[in-house]
Amino acid sequence: MSTTETFSVSRPPGGAPKGTPRRLGTPMLATPAIIFVAIGLLAPLALMLRNSLNHYDPTELMVSAITPENYLKFFGDSFYQGVLWRTVWISGLSTAICLLAGVPVAYFLARHVGDLAKRMLLILILVPLLIGNAVRTSAWMLILNDKGVLAAFLGLFGHNGPLGLMYSSAGVVIGLISVLLPFMIITLNSVFESIDRNLEDAGESLGASHLTIMRRIVLPLALPGILSGSVLCFILSMNAYATPVLIGGPTFHMMAPTVYQQIAKVMNWPFGAALAFILMAVTLILTVGVSVLVQRRYRKWSE
Amino acid sequence: MIKGSPISLALSRRRMLALTLAGTALPALMPRLAHAAEGTVVVSNWGGDWNDRTVRFVEKPLLEDKGFHVVRDLGMEPERKAKLLSEKRIRRASSDLIHVNSSDAFELKRQGVVADLDLTKIPNYADVVEELKAPYFLPWLYSGVVIIYNRDKVSEPPKSYAELWDPKWAGRIGLTNQLYFNYLMMAGLVAKGDMTSVEDGKPLLEKLVGESKPRLYAAHQQLQAGLANGEVDIAINYKARGLQWAKDGLSLGIQYPEEGAIAVTFGACLTEFGPNRDAAYTYLDAMLDPTAMAGLAEASLYAPANPKAAISDETRALVDFTPDERARMRFLDYGYVAENTASWLEWWNKSFAG
Amino acid sequence: MSSQARSVRLAYTATSILVIGFIVLPLVFIVWMSFFSNKILSFPPEGYTLDWYRRAWEMSDFRNGFFLSLRTSLIATVVALSLGLPASFALVRGRFRGRETINTILMSPMIVPGIVGGSALFVFFLEVEFLTGWRIAGSSIGLIIAHSLIALPWMIRLVTTSLISVPPSVEEAARSLGAGPLTVFFRVTLPVIRAGVIAGSLFAFVNSFIDLEKSIFLVGPDSTTLQIALINYLEWNFDSTIGAVATVQIGLITLLLLITDRYAKLSRAF
Numbered sequence: 001m002s003t004t005e006t007f008s009v010s011r012p013p014g015g016a017p018k019g020t021p022r023r024l025g026t027p028m029l030a031t032p033a034i035i036f037v038a039i040g041l042l043a044p045l046a047l048m049l050r051n052s053l054n055h056y057d058p059t060e061l062m063v064s065a066i067t068p069e070n071y072l073k074f075f076g077d078s079f080y081q082g083v084l085w086r087t088v089w090i091s092g093l094s095t096a097i098c099l100l101a102g103v104p105v106a107y108f109l110a111r112h113v114g115d116l117a118k119r120m121l122l123i124l125i126l127v128p129l130l131i132g133n134a135v136r137t138s139a140w141m142l143i144l145n146d147k148g149v150l151a152a153f154l155g156l157f158g159h160n161g162p163l164g165l166m167y168s169s170a171g172v173v174i175g176l177i178s179v180l181l182p183f184m185i186i187t188l189n190s191v192f193e194s195i196d197r198n199l200e201d202a203g204e205s206l207g208a209s210h211l212t213i214m215r216r217i218v219l220p221l222a223l224p225g226i227l228s229g230s231v232l233c234f235i236l237s238m239n240a241y242a243t244p245v246l247i248g249g250p251t252f253h254m255m256a257p258t259v260y261q262q263i264a265k266v267m268n269w270p271f272g273a274a275l276a277f278i279l280m281a282v283t284l285i286l287t288v289g290v291s292v293l294v295q296r297r298y299r300k301w302s303e
Numbered sequence: 304m305i306k307g308s309p310i311s312l313a314l315s316r317r318r319m320l321a322l323t324l325a326g327t328a329l330p331a332l333m334p335r336l337a338h339a340a341e342g343t344v345v346v347s348n349w350g351g352d353w354n355d356r357t358v359r360f361v362e363k364p365l366l367e368d369k370g371f372h373v374v375r376d377l378g379m380e381p382e383r384k385a386k387l388l389s390e391k392r393i394r395r396a397s398s399d400l401i402h403v404n405s406s407d408a409f410e411l412k413r414q415g416v417v418a419d420l421d422l423t424k425i426p427n428y429a430d431v432v433e434e435l436k437a438p439y440f441l442p443w444l445y446s447g448v449v450i451i452y453n454r455d456k457v458s459e460p461p462k463s464y465a466e467l468w469d470p471k472w473a474g475r476i477g478l479t480n481q482l483y484f485n486y487l488m489m490a491g492l493v494a495k496g497d498m499t500s501v502e503d504g505k506p507l508l509e510k511l512v513g514e515s516k517p518r519l520y521a522a523h524q525q526l527q528a529g530l531a532n533g534e535v536d537i538a539i540n541y542k543a544r545g546l547q548w549a550k551d552g553l554s555l556g557i558q559y560p561e562e563g564a565i566a567v568t569f570g571a572c573l574t575e576f577g578p579n580r581d582a583a584y585t586y587l588d589a590m591l592d593p594t595a596m597a598g599l600a601e602a603s604l605y606a607p608a609n610p611k612a613a614i615s616d617e618t619r620a621l622v623d624f625t626p627d628e629r630a631r632m633r634f635l636d637y638g639y640v641a642e643n644t645a646s647w648l649e650w651w652n653k654s655f656a657g
Numbered sequence: 658m659s660s661q662a663r664s665v666r667l668a669y670t671a672t673s674i675l676v677i678g679f680i681v682l683p684l685v686f687i688v689w690m691s692f693f694s695n696k697i698l699s700f701p702p703e704g705y706t707l708d709w710y711r712r713a714w715e716m717s718d719f720r721n722g723f724f725l726s727l728r729t730s731l732i733a734t735v736v737a738l739s740l741g742l743p744a745s746f747a748l749v750r751g752r753f754r755g756r757e758t759i760n761t762i763l764m765s766p767m768i769v770p771g772i773v774g775g776s777a778l779f780v781f782f783l784e785v786e787f788l789t790g791w792r793i794a795g796s797s798i799g800l801i802i803a804h805s806l807i808a809l810p811w812m813i814r815l816v817t818t819s820l821i822s823v824p825p826s827v828e829e830a831a832r833s834l835g836a837g838p839l840t841v842f843f844r845v846t847l848p849v850i851r852a853g854v855i856a857g858s859l860f861a862f863v864n865s866f867i868d869l870e871k872s873i874f875l876v877g878p879d880s881t882t883l884q885i886a887l888i889n890y891l892e893w894n895f896d897s898t899i900g901a902v903a904t905v906q907i908g909l910i911t912l913l914l915l916i917t918d919r920y921a922k923l924s925r926a927f
Contacts, residue, residue, distance in 0.1 A: 027753045029743035033763055033809065036740055040806045041766050044777035047784065058642050061388065061414065079653050101676045108669040119922060123914050125677060126859070128684045130910050132867045134888045135903040138895070139683040141525075142690065142700050147532045149686070149700050181680050190818060210665045232767075239770035241870045242888075249521045250480030251655045256870075260772045264381035266645040267388065276773040283768060345878050350718060350889025376795070376878040377718065377889055386795075386874060389780060393787045397795050397877055524895030528699055551696045 052273035062269050070274035080258070080275070084282065087255040090169060090244075091237035094176040098184040098233050099226065101177070106188030107218070111197075125182045133179070133242030140175050140247055141166060167249035175243040180233045187232060191225025192218070220298075227294050231287045238283045255279045342371040344582035347387070347398040350377040353603075357402070360598035365589035371582060380407065387574065391416050399577035400586055405568040406644075408440040409637035417572035424584040427591035430611045434566075434634065441571050441587050444543075444605035447564025447624065447632055448485050451538040451545035453530055454556045461537070463561035465493045468511055476517040477526045477535030483651045484644060485565050486539070492562050492633065499639050501647065509654060519655055530555070541567055546604035546622060563631035564624075570608065684907070691900030698895050709901040719902045721879075722886035729797070729882065730865040733804035734812075737861045740805075741812035742854070746842075748813070749820040750828075763813055766806045771870030778803055779874040795877025803871050808861035815860055819853020820846075855921045859914070866910070 055065040074080050109118055128136070143149045144165040151163050165171040195218060203213040219226070244254040259279065262272030344366070348354050354377055362373045376383070376398050384407055390396050391414065403411065411417045419438045422428050428441065435442035450467070452460040461467050467476060478486060490504030490511070491497070511517060518535050520526040527548045529535045538545070542557055542564070549555040571590060573583055589595060596612035599605070606623040607614070614622075624632065694704035713719055748760055766774065782794035793799045823846065831845045832838075847854070869884040876885055883906060887899055 027747050027751055027755070027759070029751075030747035030759050030763070033740040033744035033813075034759060037762055037766065037806070037809070040778065040802050041769065041774065042762075044774070044781035045769070047781055048773070048777040051780075056645075058645055059413070101672075101679075104669055104672040105676045108673040112666055112669055115922065119918050121677065123911065123918065125680055126863065127907060127911050127914070128680055129863055130867060130907050131684060131687060131903055132884045132887065133869055134884060134891060135687060135899050136683045138698065138891070138899060139686040139690065142698060143682070143686060145528075145700070146534070147700070152701065178680065178683060181676065185676075194822060210661065235768055239768075241770065241772055246521065250519055253652060256770045256772055259770070260870075261648070263772070263776050264385045266648055267385065268645055272776075276770070279770065280768060280773070349892065350881070350886060351891070351893035353893050354718070354889075355716065374878040376876075377881055378873070378876065378885065379889065379892055382873050385776075386779070389783055390794075393783055395786070395792075522892070522895070524697060524891075527697060528895070531697070531699065 048273045049277060052270055052277055054270040056268045056270045061267050070271045071278070073271060074274060074278055083253045083258055084255055084278065086169075086253070087238055087279070088282065088286070090173060090176070090254070091234050091240075094173050094180060094237045095230050095233045097173070097177050098180045099230055102181060102184035102188050102229065103219075103226075105181075106185045107192050107214075109185070109189050110192035122186075125185055129179070129182050134246075136178065137175055137243055137246035140171070140178065144171050144174065144247070166247065167252060169248075169252075172244050172248045172252065172254075175247040176237050176240060179240075179243065180236055183236065184229045184233050187229035188222070188225055191222045191228075195221050223294065223298050227291060231291060234287060235283055238279065342582055343374060344371060344400065344579055344586050345374045345376065345398040345577070346586065347376040347378075347383045347401040349380065349402060353402075356599055356602050360595045360602070361586075361589050361592070365592055365595060366586060371585070373586075380404075384411065387411065387416050388414055390576070394576050396574035396576040396578075398574055399579050399583040400571050401574060402443075402569065402571050405435075405437065405440055405442070405570065406635055406637055406640050408437065408570065408572050410641045411572060412439040413641060416575050418575045420573060420587070421584070425588045425591070427588050427593075427609060430609050431591065432608055432610060432629070434629065434632065435568050435570075435608050439572060440568075441590060442568050442608035443570040443590050444599060444603060445566060445568040445608055446541040446543040446605050447559075447566050447628075448482065448489070448539060449542045449545065449564050450558040450560055451530075451540055451542075451548070452556050452558060453533075453536045454554045456533075456536045457556075460556060460558045461560075462558060464489045464539075465562070467537075467539070468493070468507070468515065470514070472537060473515040475536040476515060477529050477538045478517050478519050479523050479526050479538075479540055480519055480521050481523065482540065484640065484647055485567075487647055487651070488565055488633070488635065489539070492565070496562070498565075498633055498636050501643065505650065512654060527551070527553070541605075542624075543603060543605040543622065550604065559624075559628055563633045564628070566632045566634050568608070569605070687900050687907075688904050691897050691904045693897050693900075696896065698897060698900075709897040710905070713898050713901040713905070716890075716898070718881065718886045718890070719883065722881050722883035723902075723906055725880055726866055726883040729800055729804050730808075730862050732801050733808040733865045734858050734861045736801070736805040737808035737812040738854070738858065741809050741816060741857065741861075745813050745816040745820055746846075749817050750825060760813075764810045767810045771868060772873070774806065775803060775871035775874045778806075778871075795875070795880075797880060799875050799877075800872060800880065800882070803875050804865040804868065807865045807868055807871060811860040811864055812857040815857035816850065816853050819850040819856070823849050851921060855917065859917070 051062065052070055053066050053068070055063040055067050055069065057063050109121060113121065131139075141148070144163065145151065146162040146164070146166070148163075150165070154163075165174070199217050199221070200213050203217050204210075208216070239256055240254065241256040241260065244252060245257045248254065255275065256279070259272050259275045262268045262275060266272075346362075348357055354375065358373075366373055380403060383401060384403070387396060387398075387401060388411070396416065401411070401417070408417065412419075417439050420428070420441065425441065428436075431442055432445075435445060450461055450464075461469065461472065466472075487501045487504060487508065488498055490508040491500035491502075492504070494500055494503040494507050518529060520529060523540060523544055526535070526538050526540060527544075530538055530548065531553055542559075545555055545557050571587060573580065573587070577583060591609045593609060593611045593613045596607040596609045597614045597618075600607045600612055600614050600622050601618055604622050689702075690698065691709055692705045692707070693702040694706040694708070695702060744759075744763055748756060748763075769777075778799070779794055782799055786792055786794065793802075827849070828841050828845055831841045836844070867884060868882070869888065872882050872885055876882060881889070883902075887902060890899060
């Protein structure tokens with residue numbers, strides 16, 4: 001999702017020649033899409049932003065006003081701040097684990113697998129996404145439960161105590177990475193594919209160990225893609241709803257479920273809207289911040 | 304706006320254009336809503352088995368087979384409520400009827416999105432249990448929050464809500480998050496003996512959470528699973544659910560609490576701005592039809608709101624409450640609940656926050 | 658192959674088996690679970706049965722939900738193609754100021770959580786109805802708009818990735834030979850980025866099909882998506898019916914994927 005890396009990677013040297021007909025790349029081509037997003041997303045969000053400034057009343061529900069009280073409520077209440085913090089660190093952790101697990105698999109698919117096997121493996125990685133969160137978390141419930149599959153499996157080795165995975169951060173992280181890994185692997189795979197194999201072969205012929213090749217050649221070149229995949233996973237995780245609700249349980253509060261609760265259960269639309277914007281703002285700041293930081297370091301390396 | 308003035312003409316022309324465009328473009332994609340047929344009734348209901356039973360016992364035999372066309376808007380109740388409340392702004396409701404529980408019905412009435420019922424159009428209403436009636440609500444199936452216990456593990460169940468605080472039940476009680484305000488009421492009942500003492504009940508509830516450590520499940524199926532695999536031996540939930548679990552094979556007993564069970568009533572309301580009120584009234588009357596009620600009671604194990612329901616004595620003894628039990632039943636003070644439910648949810652979240 | 662190369666390959670294979678196994682684990686369980694005879698979903702299985710499939714077939718909610726989801730996601734993908742292909746072109750080939758801003762705008766639906774986007778859209782539709790009388794909330798159009806918003810960023814993301822690696826020199830050569838811009842697009846560029854377009858369509862479709870949160874406020878009478886039908890079902894029963902539904906749905910779509918792979922090697926798409 002990071003913007004600048006999309007365009008700074010593989011541009012042909014020297015840029016396009018002066019004679020390029022403008023019509024091929026004219027901004028007009030993007031206009032229908034922009035209008036669509038403006039109407040479908042930006043206008044509704046603007047309306048929601050306006051609502052976040054309204055006043056909530058148990059009897060009237062939403063009363064028109066211009067008040068910062070909903071935002072102040074968030075900043076004054078450590079409970080909701082705790083919810084936000086928990087969302088952030090769980091997203092960070094899930095993204096990190098996806099990265100660690102995704103890099104080897106993506107590299108494997110890019111370098112060590114023949115074409116037919118790769119197509120089948122890609123399908124195998126994508127298909128579980130189709131299950132949908134509702135049913136997938138039900139499956140995880142069965143697996144992670146204190147009396148579930150994993151417990152039975154571990155019982156074969158003599159471990160008989162409760163697992164404590166359901167309704168815990170560990171369980172939620174497991175559920176999240178189950179969804180995020182395919183996205184990470186696919187993103188990383190396309191990046192690895194685009195890295196010239198010759199560079200790695202050159203390193204090998206010079207006697208570098210594989211780890212050195214990865215560390216000094218492949219990963220630095222793949223950095224934009226790694227960033228892109230991580231940003232994607234982080235955002236998906238920050239916005240996660242079904243997994244925290246169904247695996248985390250009623251005592252495990254994360255931002256998106258809390259927004260839903262405010263909007264649909266408590267009917268406190270102003271506060272729900274405020275929470276939504278705080279969530280989006282934090283997600284944006286963190287992802288843009290990290291992207292900028294990484295790109296600044298990347299530019300230093302390539303200079 | 305003065306009729307015939309330039310402004311009104313311009314607006315109405317624009318409106319006409321808009322409607323024409325809408326009219327040509329939309330029917331293709333909105334097949335059923337296009338014709339507001341005489342016998343079309345749009346119903347907002349829960350999905351899954353609940354809807355299944357509604358269709359099987361009410362909608363199919365009494366409406367669809369008689370020529371009515373039933374359109375269903377299915378979903379969970381928070382969304383359905385939120386949608387109906389939002390639609391107030393445009394003074395249109397996408398459904399004629401909405402299936403809700405009695406507390407939600409009160410809130411919806413207060414917000415002006417459901418109408419008072421014209422009882423002359425619902426002959427069966429006259430038979431309904433008196434305690435459940437309300438001018439804006441058609442009671443349908445009801446139950447109470449009781450003490451459900453595993454018969455194999457518990458020989459002497461707690462006889463009242465108050466007994467749950469006894470240390471011997473520590474770690475053995477299961478609760479469902481969906482019923483949070485029932486538990487608050489329960490604590491208030493134990494503290495002060497009435498249904499408006501949640502504030503007095505809060506410290507008691509904190510004590511329960513701190514000392515007896517009840518297990519909190521997200522949904523009632525998980526509570527069922529907890530009873531099945533021995534995580535908990537006692538569940539505080541609707542009698543109907545306990546009976547369903549027993550039917551599924553668990554060895555359970557039901558204990559009616561001394562204080563009187565906290566009642567829950569499911570039923571339907573007529574929306575204020577719905578399109579087809581006459582069809583809606585036919586539907587409402589059909590809901591209370593004795594044969595339909597009998598089938599529903601047997602299938603769902605909830606008590607029928609119409610005592611004339613044609614159920615066997617056995618079934619009645621199982622699902623319904625004795626007149627004494629019904630007299631002792633505790634009904635929510637809906638105004639009190641509506642006023643406080645938001646702050647209670649917040650308190651509940653914070654007290655149980657993991 | 659040298660021993661270092663062999664052990665490296667072994668390490669990668671082992672890790673990949675583990676990770677891919679982890680990803681596939683829920684799928685394996687769902688299919689397995691759909692045959693359990695336990696009345697409520699639990700482990701271990703008490704026996705096996707096909708009853709759940711029969712039950713799923715009888716519930717029209719799931720059948721209707723599947724077809725509605727399929728239809729909506731396909732239309733959303735087509736919308737994403739129509740809007741996203743030209744937009745990707747502008748973003749990659751264009752040299753105008755504000756390109757980054759436009760990219761951010763077009764990707765923004767991804768940042769917005771489904772619940773937020775869906776509820777905001779619903780309220781917005783009601784405002785529009787208030788002002789114009791057009792009834793969009795709860796209709797198929799409203800749902801399609803929402804799903805197109807889900808699909809569009811994915812399409813753009815994947816097509817731009819593909820388009821970037823295609824040097825414009827080929828297109829310029831074609832232009833200099835006299836081809837009009839549309840000809841260039843359809844005869845020169847599109848065949849080369851075909852894989853990217855297919856990848857974009859796949860991801861657009863999948864993400865739209867599995868959506869739950871954005872659709873929650875936007876479904877209306879007689880129109881429920883499959884995911885919502887499943888979660889409605891789960892509110893009352895926790896049994897293998899959902900396993901049966903999921904298995905059938907996944908089976909059908911996997912078939913679609915395999916057919917797509919036959920015509921466009923998926924390995925080139927990513």
